Amino acid sequence: MKTKLLMSTVAVVASILMLTAPAHAERIKDIASIQGVRSNQLVGYGLVVGLPGTGEKTRYTEQTFRTMLKNFGINLPDSVRPNSKNVAVVAVHAEMPAFIKPGQNLDITVSSLGEAKSLRGGTLLQTFLKGVDGNVYAIAQGSLIVSGFSAEGLDGSMVIQNTPTVGRIPSGAIVERSVISPFASGDYLTFNLRRSDFSTAKRTADAINDLLGPDMAKAIDATSIQVSAPRDASQRVSFLSVLENIEVIPAEESAKVIVNSRTGTIVVGQNVKLLPAAVTHGGLTVTIAEATQVSQPNALAGGDTVVTTNSTIDVSEKDRRMFMFNPGTTLDELVRAVNLVGAAPSDVLAILEALKMAGALHGELIII
Structure with missing residues (x-):
């Protein structure tokens, strides 16, 4: 009952606050982020195939190619060395947003690791994307979009425009595992200012207290403002939708x-x-x-x-x-x-x- 009353009061006061806020103020969502709500970097190592002779013939490319064939039950004798320049080893990276769920897609960037001259026309084979903890969070595959190109003459002259060894695959990765977020745990939510400032931290805490009541928010330091929040996750979403639109006048920067x-x-x-x-x-x-x-x-x-x-x-x-x-x-x-x-x-x-x-x-x- 107390939580429902608090949420209704927040909604009414927030409407008044948005109408009377000064034009030069900034919303909390523009100057702060929520602690624990963050993106995660993913990286993988794979093969791009189907290149029109612009790939590479290196030892590690050969080893990667042999490992891929072995996974499909094909074992090449040591005396047989792949002699194809249609293959390139690449690094694949992506950024995994907060709250993304299994089955959703990510955009990925593919970069050559070896001597390949261009990735234009290539296709990335199935590549595992891992997080910093070593777990696989997404699987990438697809045809590359490369904006750059290169051309070489018989006399050794070469023309290169943009970067032909880097490409992108929109929605090229499928998320297989979600990251557990601390968003719904604990009795508090913490806003972290993007630019640390004691005055701005105090003004932010005061603006939240003016809306919710005294002692609901307190500035921990020049960066963090701790706010009492409902425990129920759905109520927290509504609670934050109000708080992040509160407008605060940031303090002037130091000289x-x-x-x-x-x-x-x-x-x-x-x-x-x-x-x-x-x-x-x-x-x-x-x-x-x-x-x-x-x-x-x-x-x-x-x-x-x-x-x-x-x-x-x-x-x-x-x-x-x-x-x-x-x-x-x-x-x-x-x-x-x-x-x-x-x-x-x-x-x-x-x-x-x-x-x-x-x-x-x-x-x-x-x-x-």
Whole structure:
């Protein structure tokens, strides 16, 4: 009775919540996943046959081919060596979604392991797909779809487009065993944030408590929010369908500057700030200065005294080129200034590292 009352209350309040949620909020299902509800990777080793001479003749291909024939009761003498380039050994992999049941299908990817030039036109023979525990969870077989191709001339010249040694088979595997999920066990459900943040975790727990009542959810750490849940599996489905649509305003990210040193890409976070500093790098000079001003209102007009800070950033080089900004202290203005005077990405990176070491850059500098 208590559970039914709780579920009806959840449904009513959820409808109101969805209508009044702010536009910039995000649903819990978009920022968190449910602990224990996950996909599993499967991998297998098999043979692709029927290739138009683009296969391989290697020792392990021969061994795999002999093993396949032996499974069908055909034993080749050791003196007889298969001399066919219509066969290739391949790795087969797939991702098994949560709650998938025996008899359902999976898409699979097939990749050459040896010297095969192309898998175009080939057929994958029955291949067992195993999980990390060594058990077989699916069986794959079918004709490959290969988008790439290759062509070779008699003089040794070759043209290759895309990747001819990798193919896919849509619905090429049949699930034979399901994975046991802890979804219906225990008295709690746990949401794990995709980006760990203490503020977001607390806001998520507060949003759930506002809907369900106090102490129904609690933030365990910066990632996990534990929620009391019904034990009956069918009631949990309805329960989660409501919870995952609750909208939460995520906390702002910490101040970060992301630099890709290979491409010269620089991404500046919202809360990155600069302190007054002067930087000279080769022939390039960057100066950041601040001036404090006091705004005193008219005594008859009323109002409060306000202290404001005006900042100026100057950039100059030996050839006397100069670029001036409007007042501001954000790093994106500095980066634009350095780019406009023609500095190389390595120069920008060196300046950012120097500012960080000098304590003038308030934010985390991440180089990828």
